[in-house]
Amino acid sequence: MDNKKGRILGILLLAVMLVFGLAACGGGSGKGGNASDGSRQSEGDGGGSGNTGASDDSGSGNTGGKQVTLDFVWFTDGIEGEVMKAIIKDYEAENPNVKINLVEVAYSDLSTKLRTMIAGGRPPALARVTDTGYYKNQALPLDDYIGDQEAFTSQFMDSIKPYYVMDGKVIAVPMDVTANGLIYNKTLFDKAGVQVPQSPDEVWTWDEFKDALKQVMEKGGAKFGLVWDFTPHRYSTLLYQFGGSIFNADGTAAAINDDAGVKALEYFVQLHKDGIIPESVWLGGENPNNLFRTGTVAAHLAGNWMLSNYREITEFEWGVTYMPKAERRSSVPGGKYVMAFKGSGVEDEAAKFLLYLSSKEVNGRYCQESLFISPRKDNAQLDYAFGKEMFEIFSNELANTPAEAANDWSRQELITQFTTDMRNQIVEAVAGNMTPQKAMDQLAALINAIIANTN
Amino acid sequence: MTARNKALLYIALIALSLLYLFPVVWVVLSSFKDANELYAWPPRLFPKHFTLENYTTALEEGNFGRYFLNSAFVTITSTLLLILINTMAGFALAKYRFKGDTFILIAIISTLMIPLEVIMIPIFKVISWLGMYNSYWGIIIPPAATPTGVFLMRQFLLTVPDDLLEAGRIDGASEWRLYTRVILPIATPVVATLAIFSFMWRWDDFLWPLIVISTPEKYTIQLALSNFIGQYDVDWGSLLAMSVVSMIPVLIVFLIFQRQFVKGIVMTGIKG
Numbered sequence: 001m002d003n004k005k006g007r008i009l010g011i012l013l014l015a016v017m018l019v020f021g022l023a024a025c026g027g028g029s030g031k032g033g034n035a036s037d038g039s040r041q042s043e044g045d046g047g048g049s050g051n052t053g054a055s056d057d058s059g060s061g062n063t064g065g066k067q068v069t070l071d072f073v074w075f076t077d078g079i080e081g082e083v084m085k086a087i088i089k090d091y092e093a094e095n096p097n098v099k100i101n102l103v104e105v106a107y108s109d110l111s112t113k114l115r116t117m118i119a120g121g122r123p124p125a126l127a128r129v130t131d132t133g134y135y136k137n138q139a140l141p142l143d144d145y146i147g148d149q150e151a152f153t154s155q156f157m158d159s160i161k162p163y164y165v166m167d168g169k170v171i172a173v174p175m176d177v178t179a180n181g182l183i184y185n186k187t188l189f190d191k192a193g194v195q196v197p198q199s200p201d202e203v204w205t206w207d208e209f210k211d212a213l214k215q216v217m218e219k220g221g222a223k224f225g226l227v228w229d230f231t232p233h234r235y236s237t238l239l240y241q242f243g244g245s246i247f248n249a250d251g252t253a254a255a256i257n258d259d260a261g262v263k264a265l266e267y268f269v270q271l272h273k274d275g276i277i278p279e280s281v282w283l284g285g286e287n288p289n290n291l292f293r294t295g296t297v298a299a300h301l302a303g304n305w306m307l308s309n310y311r312e313i314t315e316f317e318w319g320v321t322y323m324p325k326a327e328r329r330s331s332v333p334g335g336k337y338v339m340a341f342k343g344s345g346v347e348d349e350a351a352k353f354l355l356y357l358s359s360k361e362v363n364g365r366y367c368q369e370s371l372f373i374s375p376r377k378d379n380a381q382l383d384y385a386f387g388k389e390m391f392e393i394f395s396n397e398l399a400n401t402p403a404e405a406a407n408d409w410s411r412q413e414l415i416t417q418f419t420t421d422m423r424n425q426i427v428e429a430v431a432g433n434m435t436p437q438k439a440m441d442q443l444a445a446l447i448n449a450i451i452a453n454t455n
Numbered sequence: 456m457t458a459r460n461k462a463l464l465y466i467a468l469i470a471l472s473l474l475y476l477f478p479v480v481w482v483v484l485s486s487f488k489d490a491n492e493l494y495a496w497p498p499r500l501f502p503k504h505f506t507l508e509n510y511t512t513a514l515e516e517g518n519f520g521r522y523f524l525n526s527a528f529v530t531i532t533s534t535l536l537l538i539l540i541n542t543m544a545g546f547a548l549a550k551y552r553f554k555g556d557t558f559i560l561i562a563i564i565s566t567l568m569i570p571l572e573v574i575m576i577p578i579f580k581v582i583s584w585l586g587m588y589n590s591y592w593g594i595i596i597p598p599a600a601t602p603t604g605v606f607l608m609r610q611f612l613l614t615v616p617d618d619l620l621e622a623g624r625i626d627g628a629s630e631w632r633l634y635t636r637v638i639l640p641i642a643t644p645v646v647a648t649l650a651i652f653s654f655m656w657r658w659d660d661f662l663w664p665l666i667v668i669s670t671p672e673k674y675t676i677q678l679a680l681s682n683f684i685g686q687y688d689v690d691w692g693s694l695l696a697m698s699v700v701s702m703i704p705v706l707i708v709f710l711i712f713q714r715q716f717v718k719g720i721v722m723t724g725i726k727g
Contacts, residue, residue: 071669076682077685077687101669101670103671104671105665105678105681105682106681106682106683106685107684107685109665109681112662112665112666113665113666116576116579117666119579120579120580120583121583122579122583122588124669223496287689289687289688289689293491293494294494294495295494295495296496305687305688309687309688312490312491313491314491315494315495
């Protein structure tokens with residue numbers, strides 16, 4: 001008898017747990033029912049003041065007064081997250097039926113989060129991305145919303161067009177562009193009595209720059225001459241300066257193992273051998289920003305995005321100067337985009353917000369307050385609160401960048417497939433496991449195979 | 456043991472503890488340094504200008520009180536659920552013979568071989584279908600029954616003589632009563648071990664909450680911490696300060712359960 005009673009008690013307990021669990025789940029995700037809509041329908045007391053039209057749950061075309069929540073997956077580097085929050089607040093005030101939920105993730109987790117959401121059938125409304133090519137098939141084409149494509153894209157710098165126009169469709173809007181550049185420790189340079197180029201006419205050659213760094217190390221007491229971000233994108237700056245490129249002009253074959261490509265890598269390896277660049281960054285994964293901030297490194301090859309971080313430095317003076325040239329001068333453009341996704345159920349509202357973000361006024365505010373370079377041609381002159389003269393140098397770097405750089409990096413579909421391998425091959429050469437020629441030959445073979453598979 | 460040997464042993468143990476303690480001490484001390492001192496070369500162990508700035512800015516900017524409550528709720532509920540399910544399953548698999556019991560055990564153990572990354576998307580779909588996406592239950596329920604826990608429980612309960620249960624049955628105790636009055640008290644050390652592990656697992660859990668949670672108000676502490684890391688820029692000050700704060704609950708739980716925990720290691724021979 002007792003035995004039976006015990007079993008019933010057990011079942012009862014299980015049932016209670018289940019009911020409790022389910023009830024709580026329902027409460028957690030808004031209105032259960034239609035699972036794919038769950039979190040996007042407005043939670044709270046449904047509809048509310050902004051709800052003027054009939055609240056029809058189905059049919060995303062009904063934008064009238066439907067309460068919608070847009071999930072916006074975002075990562076933050078410096079202060080731009082706070083700027084974006086302020087912009088969202090203003091937008092929500094103007095559009096009371098839209099709530100934008102900024103889902104902040106770390107940059108390194110961005111792709112995990114986005115890919116799971118998309119593969120799990122629950123894409124976010126919007127996301128901030130750098131590798132647009134990776135998501136081109138999931139992106140919401142914006143052509144129905146922007147009107148004339150030509151008129152829309154002509155507002156932005158021409159060189160970045162391939163980043164957001166793919167297969168003839170606009171799949172994202174540019175938010176900011178970046179330029180690689182050289183940041184130096186002014187205190188150390190002054191101590192060594194070395195003057196940096198004051199105008200584009202005085203740009204150093206690489207050999208002159210190397211001598212200057214040696215002097216700063218000897219007389220200025222710098223432990224290292226230069227730190228260089230551990231990314232293929234930053235490395236490629238040197239490649240273009242030496243006259244090389246990753247692909248040939250029409251993107252049908254690799255060009256990275258030609259004479260210029262190998263010379264660039266040889267030079268890069270030599271900089272490590274001479275002790276000017278610390279091996280700890282490329283071989284040990286040490287963070288170059290941290291090294292520069294210790295005040296013991298003469299220069300950092302990074303880009304304009306570092307300004308809002310280095311602005312906090314009080315221990316020493318620093319500045320931006322022109323990068324040295326080899327065969328020619330070059331920077332590398334980059335940028336960040338915001339993309340809307342198909343299947344989010346709120347495509348119309350998402351697209352509308354994208355257009356708002358890319359407008360002259362909003363984009364200008366975003367870039368100016370975040371210390372970014374605007375991709376809009378009509379926002380070329382922004383009134384930055386900090387480092388105006390530095391931005392002029394970055395703009396000058398971009399203006400003196402050969403077409404190869406944008407041509408290479410805008411081939412996002414291809415390049416995202418081998419950036420890790422490219423980095424590894426450079427590491428192999430720096431570590432002395434391979435000659436630069438062999439490292440680049442292997443990389444070129446891989447790139448050619450990728451091109452053959454993709455087309 | 457002679458006095459001399461004992462002294463040597465103590466010296467070795469103290470040296471080893473200091474070695475393990477050093478990174479923690481370094482983090483704690485660094486959390487009181489200002490942004491520029493964090494990067495100073497050569498690094499100093501003790502902050503030159505002691506400041507609470509990292510703590511105050513992080514607490515003001517982020518909603519850390521909320522994140523702590525979220526983490527606490529998720530961790531505690533998840534741990535209770537885990538103990539309940541695992542002790543019951545372990546009990547059943549150790550003490551009842553039924554058709555297919557070995558198969559079930561093997562099936563449970565074999566799931567240990569599959570890492571979360573592999574089954575992430577299918578679980579995500581199930582969670583999404585059940586309406587648990589972006590809810591606490593979405594992070595509490597999937598890891599509630601761990602194969603490690605079931606296995607640990609079963610192996611421990613195998614060592615409990617069946618006679619004990621028989622005696623209970625003769626005295627008229629129900630199976631339910633045997634579970635609550637005989638099994639659970641005997642298994643206290645294992646339960647304590649499980650509790651500590653589960654607490655640590657759930658408190659440190661990152662990947663799964665990252666996937667499931669999409670509203671900042673529902674962030675757990677680990678999600679909030681990771682947001683201090685950007686593509687180019689890491690907010691070390693806030694990261695250090697909040698990491699220190701996030702260590703405290705785990706420390707407290709360990710201090711409470713440590714006596715049982717050590718007993719558990721001695722009895723089961725299993726440790727983290």
